[in-house]
Amino acid sequence: MTETVTVKNLVKHYGSFEAIKDISFSINEGEIFGLIGPNGAGKTTTLRVLATLLSLSSGTVTIMNNDLVKNAGDIRKFISYLPEDAGAYKNLTGRAYLLFIANFFEPHHCKEMVTRGITIADLGARIDDRVDTYSKGMMRRLLVGRTLMTNPRLAILDEPTSGLDVLNAQEIRKLIKTTAQTGTTVLLSSHNMLEVEYLCDRIALIADGKIVETGRPQDLMKKYNVRNIEEVFIKVVHQ
Amino acid sequence: MSGLGNILKKELKELMTVQTFLPIILVALIFGSLGNSISGIQEQAKTPPTIGIITEDNGTLATMATNVFHTYGHVVYNGTTAADRDTALATISEKNGAALLIIPQNFTTNIQHNKPGTIQVYWIMKGAGLFDSIPSSAVEYIIATANTNISRHLISSNSSINATVVLQPTTRIDSTTFKGREFTGLSPTIITGMLTSQALLIPIVMMMIIIMAGSIVITSMALEKENKTLETLLTLPVKRTSIVTGKIAAAAIIGLLLATIYMIGMGYYLNGLTSSGGVNLATYGLALQPTDFILIGLSLFITLVAGLSLCMLLGTFAKNFKSAQTLTFPITMLALIPMFLTMFADFDTLPLGLKALTFAIPFSHPMMAPRILLFHDYTLYIAGLIYVAAFAILTISIVVWIFKTDRLLTGSTSKWAKLLTKRRRRPF
Numbered sequence: 001m002t003e004t005v006t007v008k009n010l011v012k013h014y015g016s017f018e019a020i021k022d023i024s025f026s027i028n029e030g031e032i033f034g035l036i037g038p039n040g041a042g043k044t045t046t047l048r049v050l051a052t053l054l055s056l057s058s059g060t061v062t063i064m065n066n067d068l069v070k071n072a073g074d075i076r077k078f079i080s081y082l083p084e085d086a087g088a089y090k091n092l093t094g095r096a097y098l099l100f101i102a103n104f105f106e107p108h109h110c111k112e113m114v115t116r117g118i119t120i121a122d123l124g125a126r127i128d129d130r131v132d133t134y135s136k137g138m139m140r141r142l143l144v145g146r147t148l149m150t151n152p153r154l155a156i157l158d159e160p161t162s163g164l165d166v167l168n169a170q171e172i173r174k175l176i177k178t179t180a181q182t183g184t185t186v187l188l189s190s191h192n193m194l195e196v197e198y199l200c201d202r203i204a205l206i207a208d209g210k211i212v213e214t215g216r217p218q219d220l221m222k223k224y225n226v227r228n229i230e231e232v233f234i235k236v237v238h239q
Numbered sequence: 240m241s242g243l244g245n246i247l248k249k250e251l252k253e254l255m256t257v258q259t260f261l262p263i264i265l266v267a268l269i270f271g272s273l274g275n276s277i278s279g280i281q282e283q284a285k286t287p288p289t290i291g292i293i294t295e296d297n298g299t300l301a302t303m304a305t306n307v308f309h310t311y312g313h314v315v316y317n318g319t320t321a322a323d324r325d326t327a328l329a330t331i332s333e334k335n336g337a338a339l340l341i342i343p344q345n346f347t348t349n350i351q352h353n354k355p356g357t358i359q360v361y362w363i364m365k366g367a368g369l370f371d372s373i374p375s376s377a378v379e380y381i382i383a384t385a386n387t388n389i390s391r392h393l394i395s396s397n398s399s400i401n402a403t404v405v406l407q408p409t410t411r412i413d414s415t416t417f418k419g420r421e422f423t424g425l426s427p428t429i430i431t432g433m434l435t436s437q438a439l440l441i442p443i444v445m446m447m448i449i450i451m452a453g454s455i456v457i458t459s460m461a462l463e464k465e466n467k468t469l470e471t472l473l474t475l476p477v478k479r480t481s482i483v484t485g486k487i488a489a490a491a492i493i494g495l496l497l498a499t500i501y502m503i504g505m506g507y508y509l510n511g512l513t514s515s516g517g518v519n520l521a522t523y524g525l526a527l528q529p530t531d532f533i534l535i536g537l538s539l540f541i542t543l544v545a546g547l548s549l550c551m552l553l554g555t556f557a558k559n560f561k562s563a564q565t566l567t568f569p570i571t572m573l574a575l576i577p578m579f580l581t582m583f584a585d586f587d588t589l590p591l592g593l594k595a596l597t598f599a600i601p602f603s604h605p606m607m608a609p610r611i612l613l614f615h616d617y618t619l620y621i622a623g624l625i626y627v628a629a630f631a632i633l634t635i636s637i638v639v640w641i642f643k644t645d646r647l648l649t650g651s652t653s654k655w656a657k658l659l660t661k662r663r664r665r666p667f
Contacts, residue, residue, distance in 0.1 A: 052473075081470070087467035
């Protein structure tokens with residue numbers, strides 16, 4: 001199986017604070033990989049490093065055989081990142097925002113991308129309203145549409161369902177699942193253990209900047225003799 | 240703690256940031272050094288003006304006038320024949336003097352025969368700023384005092400001279416040398432007045448554009464952070480240089496649109512000025528040509544880009560819309576300082592320190608451009624243009640570099656030193 005992401009001995013410092021402490025993991029093509037951990041464990045920092053936003057202090061990261069440090073510009077062509085509390089340009093309509101983003105990718109496929117984005121966002125006629133009139137749920141749907149419309153080889157999703165109601169969250173989970181089935185590799189972070197259990201092929205439990213456990217959700221539940229990932233998490237963290 | 244105390248403590252804690260105080264501290268430092276230099280100029284202005292006198296007339300009234308000149312002026316040349324005019328001017332110029340006053344033959348006789356006595360004034364003008372006109376104003380005051388003394392004498396001696404001549408017994412013939420050119424019939428006060436009013440709108444236009452377009456750029460960066468769109472933008476397949484130049488170019492276009500609106504009004508204003516006050520400036524070659532306007536426009540555009548790059552640099556420090564408002568303050572001050580400096584003093588006559596400060600502030604150059612171009616000082620114009628272009632390139636490079644670091648997202652400055660030592664690996 002081809003590895004889309006390979007992280008080896010990644011370390012990230014914020015000044016004297018070591019946010020990521022020598023972590024290694026890999027994600028296979030078409031896989032949904034979840035990073036799970038408490039607040040401040042280093043999930044978002046890891047995702048930001050992989051999304052080419054933050055520098056790495058040491059270690060290597062390879063995405064689609066491209067070194068993150070040397071080829072960040074190339075990597076940006078086939079990744080798509082959804083930050084946890086992202087926003088959109090408030091004076092644009094939903095459609096104009098999607099077009100603005102699509103224009104950075106292949107110019108000949110802009111229309112297709114926007115159409116795909118509109119379908120994913122599923123905002124109906126509201127897609128032509130200004131973004132500043134959107135509710136939180138609508139905004140998140142637009143941003144998920146934006147993230148997935150480019151058919152990225154790697155989608156990096158930080159808490160994709162954060163702040164959404166049950167119905168909206170469920171819709172987005174389905175979208176992520178469908179996207180992975182089309183060949184997109186997904187790396188996501190979440191607090192929601194049920195979501196992770198439902199979505200992820202493999203997970204990594206991260207605590208205090210270190211990966212403490214990796215594996216398939218079912219295998220981990222079996223290993224720790226528990227009924228769900230939440231209990232796995234509690235056991236691992238307490239160990 | 241009471242509710243009020245609690246709120247007060249929280250608000251003060253929020254407001255007492257480096258971003259709040261740093262601009263004000265910098266501006267205070269600039270004003271402090273500016274005040275010291277200006278007080279030096281003012282002290283210089285209090286001393287009697289350096290003049291030269293040539294008196295061809297030995298009459299009582301000519302002697303009376305000469306005595307006034309000696310009393311109130313610092314006379315460095317004293318001659319008796321107008322044929323020595325060039326020698327006198329060379330001596331006065333060497334002594335950094337302001338004017339040569341010539342009282343021709345028949346000065347006394349003319350007044351006694353109901354004709355005003357002529358005083359020929361050869362001005363040596365050094366600069367066209369308001370401070371530069373202080374020595375010439377002092378000389379004008381001396382001439383006016385001589386005039387008053389002669390009037391008093393004529394009244395007290397019950398002469399039969401007509402009232403008009405008694406009240407205004409002397410008349411002046413001016414000729415001014417400025418930047419190697421001679422302007423017959425114009426005094427430095429008139430030239431300064433006209434040049435100041437003619438060149439006043441460019442600094443105002445420049446200041447307005449920089450403040451307006453500058454705040455657009457700073458706010459744009461702040462809003463990217465506040466609206467949480469920056470992270471997405473930085474992960475898109477677009478070069479950091481394109482993001483920076485795109486933002487600057489957009490603000491520059493808006494700035495130029497604003498400039499065009501101002502320039503249209505200014506064009507009409509300048510048309511009115513070139514023939515104002517009964518003196519046609521074009522006759523003396525003191526009117527800007529279409530080529531000059533193009534060169535001013537070029538200077539304005541490059542300075543706008545440099546100014547906006549600086550705003551962009553400041554914008555990277557903005558955390559939100561509120562902090563962006565604070566960051567526009569130093570830009571406003573940087574636009575105000577050269578405006579006042581070029582208004583009060585000519586670049587050539589500024590003390591070295593202020594000259595260096597004026598040249599270093601990019602916004603000075605389009606403000607100085609009209610006066611520079613009027614007197615064909617292309618060396619200073621080109622030097623300014625090269626400096627501002629280099630400033631813009633350097634500032635844009637710094638901004639692009641910041642865009643490639645973590646600073647934009649983490650807001651941390653402590654890592655800069657580490658980045659400089661290249662110990663860390665960063666993607667870009």
